[in-house]
Amino acid sequence: MVCILGIEGSANKIGVGIVCDGEVLSNPRRTFHAPPGEGFRPTETAVHHRQHVVSLVIEALRIAKIEIDAIAYTKGPGMGAPLQVGAVVARTLAQLWKKPVIPVNHCVGHIEMGRLITGAKNPVILYVSGGNTQVISYLNQCYCIFGETLDIAVGNCLDRFARILKLSNEPSPGYNIEQLAKKGSRFYQLPYVVKGMDISLSGILSHIEKEAPILIKSGKFSDADLCFSLQETVFAMLVEITERAMAHCGSKEVLIVGGVGCNERLQQMMNIMVNERKAKLFATDERFCIDNGAMIAQAGWEMYNCGMNAPIKECTYTQRYRTDQVQKTYFNFYKMKQIEVFGHDELSKKISELPKDEVIIIYFVGTKLEETGKSWCSDCVKAEPSIEETLLELKHLNVIFLVCNVGNKEEWNDPNNPIKMDNKFGVKCIPTMVVFNVEKGCVGKEKLDKDEDFMDSGNVVYFIASSTY
Structure with a gap:
């Protein structure tokens, strides 16, 4: 069980929320209101946030009644002075309580809260x-x-x-x-x-x-x-x-x-x-659409679960922090473990090291080109959104996602390529995704929703994708 306290204060709202494994335990906030006909100014807003943030932390902890594992805060984007309040409080609490700190992108916080609440x-x-x-x-x-x-x-x-x-x-x-x-x-x-x-x-x-x-x-x-x-x-x-x-x-x-x-x-x-x-x-609704601390806690929860906390000296704030600047690997945010290997020898070695009862999803893909950062196989590139969507469906399962790079185009087209020759994988083209068990080999090509009992037992049944390569 992982519990994260999140602090949001990028604009005229200051909020503190606590999220524990997908459940919002508390989410109090306060709003600075400017007079009619006027907008809110950074300095006045920051004063408001300083006046309320400590009482909000106390209120959030009192409602949640739980120990926290880490502190997340809004790094940006937003208004400089209000952002500073959240960053300073997060750093102070982290050092006081000896907890990790997680700087969160405000935009990603909105997205992750939306995904959590709506499914x-x-x-x-x-x-x-x-x-x-x-x-x-x-x-x-x-x-x-x-x-x-x-x-x-x-x-x-x-x-x-x-x-x-x-x-x-x-x-x-x-x-x-x-x-x-x-x-x-x-x-x-x-x-x-x-x-x-x-x-x-x-x-x-x-x-x-x-x-x-x-x-x-x-x-x-x-x-x-x-x-x-x-x-x-x-x-x-x-x-x-x-x-x-x-x-x-x-x-x-x-x-x-x-x-x-x-x-x-x-x-x-x-x-x-x-x-x-x-x-x-x-x-x-307005509970989660409008700026709130729980959305920062939820994004922080996901980051914490893949080791993305930061040293105190790097826990700063910035007014400019675009959504597309944030690297995010969905697989690591949940139970699924991700491993990458290159070629048949590495694949065989890695499988031999895994427990015999482990269920492994193996994704065979063309190796990425250095100049583009994408696979040489055009079908592999086209398949990326579908693969990511598939893995999101499996996020709650305790399985291993193993990416096997099959080599460059010349190596893959070799009829004696050892991956093609190894019958236990049944791979003849890429991209191919198989579900593999160390003892049983490939364990199925059926849709997930056809065998709920099998899924509940901790196993997975899925499909084998194919392409022209």
Whole structure:
């Protein structure tokens, strides 16, 4: 049992959460509210965070009633002064309690919490908040950004329009925009700016900021009409680029995360698109969409389980920390162990060292090229998303995932290649995935869901993939 305390304080919310093996034990937070018509300033926000963070740590521990194993905190991105508060507290507690420290990417925290709460496996992710707007998918051991805003984030756009209308900042400007938009009925045409997989929002904001006072004064449009029009336009752009990413990835899942993700109208519009594609939408409510400590604890839990804690001197903070800068290997975050070998001799040696009752998933793949970092086998490259999705389904099982590099193209095409000649593996082409038992050899080619009793016993039955090589 691994329990992680997470500290989030990248913007106007300071939160402390405790997660233990996928269960959220506590998640208190406090929000700094600026006066109507104003945004929150870094210095004032940091003062607020310093005033509340210690009491939040005490509250989280009191609710959870459990010993923690490590401390995670938001390294970035975010506002410098508020980020500093979380980093200093995390370092202090780690040294006081003699616990490891785990710096977490704020964006990855949102994604991992969304995956935990909804059960999404390998979705296209729409990450929408006050500071970020990105369409993301997991590929090649990192989160890849397929599209993003070219200027301001969608949450920033909505918040700034709320200031023009002098809406309250409590509970949040975006929430008040959403509620006002529900009363709107007349649509005002706004610029619609989608550029490939990216969007631009600054022009839309400038236009509506300039025209809103005139339109409202003339009586042609109400505050509610303009909120409705802004939401419909911006959300349609987000749905469009998300659908393009789905088509590109071949995904049947969409996960919405970030503070704007709890907007009901955005979820409705996304759900219409997803249903048309016979796919599935995943989203959470404000407890987990909005910045919170539990999301940092969950990402920290995953990192802790693959040894990704950092020395105290490296536990800093940064305002710039992109989602695609984070390397992430799913296999290591769960029970599954990952081993890599090169060629038949290494494979045989490694198998001989493993316990006889161990179940091994062996993935035979063409060796990667130094210049590209990808396999020379084009089918192996194409198979990567499917392989990753398969392994996510097996994450809860205590098995070994063994990657066997079969060699370069010339070595693999040799008819006397020892891997091809070894009948116990039955490998004639790549990529091939087999489930292997030291005593029984290859133990099956059936789908996982066809034999639940076999899975429950700790064994695995899966399939053998094939290609043209």
